[in-house]
Amino acid sequence: MQGKMVTINQVLDDDTIGTICLQFNYDFRKEKVVDAAHFEDIEIHDDPKNLSVRPPVVTIMGHVDHGKTTLIDAIRSSHIAEGEAGEITQAIGAYQKEVHGQKITFIDTPGHAAFAAMRARGADVTDIVVLVVAADDGVMPQTVEAIGHAKAAKAPIIVAINKIDKAGANPRKVKEELMQHDVIPEEFGGDAICCEISAKKGIGIDELLDAILLKAEMLELKANPNRYASGTVLEANLDKGEGPKATLLVQNGTLQATDYVVVGDLYGKIRRMTNEYRQVLKSAAPSTPVAVTGLSGVPSAGDRFMAFPSEKEAKEIAEKRALAKQAQAFAGNSGVSANDFYAAVAAGTNNDVNVVIKADTDGSAQALKASLEKLSTDKVKVKVLLAQAGAISDSDVLLASASHALIYGFNVRPDARVRQKADEEHVEIHLHQIIYELLDEMKAALAGKVKVEKVEAVTGQAEIRHLYKISKVGTVAGSYVTSGVLKAGEKIRLLRSGVIAYSGQLGSLKRFKDDVKEVKEGYECGLTIENFNDLKEGDVVEGYELVEKK
Known part of the structure; x- marks a missing residue:
């Protein structure tokens, strides 16, 4: 370790500790500390008899102008239950609808980048993705991007083929195009439910909601409502009148209006808990989105939260998490690098590699996808999450970060902003202009070989x-x-x-x-x-x- 400058209080990274242990004949094994301060890492195994069916959490995604917003509005205005306010008065980023006596939670994400950003922070909040595709326009770039995000999140896709009332609508053509991106409709032997709708005219909305409930039943979604709540922050902001305000999605347990909550390294006693209609709630069951005030600061979307019974415990946990956050920032995060992957393959500890491909043309992107996937071996699988024409974007970086993927660019370049984002997310971008050089690099990776290269x-x-x-x-x-x-x-x-x-x-x-x-x-x-x-x-x-x- 000669030549590496460190201070006496500096936190060393895993590689450095391992090297030192090797030099002095010590065994080195990394173990996760799992306690209340690391509640994201706690795996909860409830007794099946304590589990209850919970509502599905659904995200609507799709290409711009294909009718996502219109569909959201159509769903909001349909199936207004007795006693339910007809108009949502509070934009909290999520809302619930009751259909045939069953609830469905919809996350109103502002875009694919936000969806990926939450996943990059370890927050998989979606059970089902509804992919909106215009019947007269077909599969477009952001459609492909949405498919990549859904597959990376391992969320089943229900396709809403919208605008079937328009001249030139061709639902069959849409289904055939989707098959080129591994979304296989049920009628062609796959598992993707396809619903033909017109969000503008309200056609097929009931059938779409029924399809969501059917898929939810097949997924057997359950949670234990009889424990302290945990979940994810969907949105947060500093409200002029109410102070720090966050939208929380309860994923397990029941959140009580009297609970103390730890979010990231913040904490606070819930002062007020409301739904999308500004109705004050005393409790929130699993899959329920709520807006809460009372936190000591503004958290980030994707932060995990957990409820605690006392202020003393919540404060203590928050302080421990703040110290851990400082230590991690000081030590740095190595992210995913090609050489890390080479070493893992050589050691036999890595079974696959995730890849995002961006190229100058769609033909090049699809050719690279096919060529890379053919390089898969019995031991290591190449999984292409996204293969698309166009410049490397922030959304691509977030997808790669969330999925621990490498980005390969062919005849495209990231701009300065995207390069900075990649540095922040510790994502490697590999740029090539010759296909065989890109393939040779991947072959070397699959062989577990580290080589000196010109970059x-x-x-x-x-x-x-x-x-x-x-x-x-x-x-x-x-x-x-x-x-x-x-x-x-x-x-x-x-x-x-x-x-x-x-x-x-x-x-x-x-x-x-x-x-x-x-x-x-x-x-x-x-x-x-x-x-x-x-x-x-x-x-x-x-x-x-x-x-x-x-």
């Missing part, structure tokens, strides 16, 4: 904002350096909507009329690209260098 390190990015045609020079791009440093003569890629449009070399760099060797972040410049003039406003010029990575 690209981004040095800077600039956005092209104006174009000038100059005789004998060509096209000069008036640009603004958004991150890092651009250097004259360095290797560059030209990105158009996140996809590589050209790879080459940076020509001249000018500040005003002067030639300069480099331009730093926050400064404007004029630039040319060697042997390339097909530039457009909005293009991004990205400089990079090749460095060795082991």
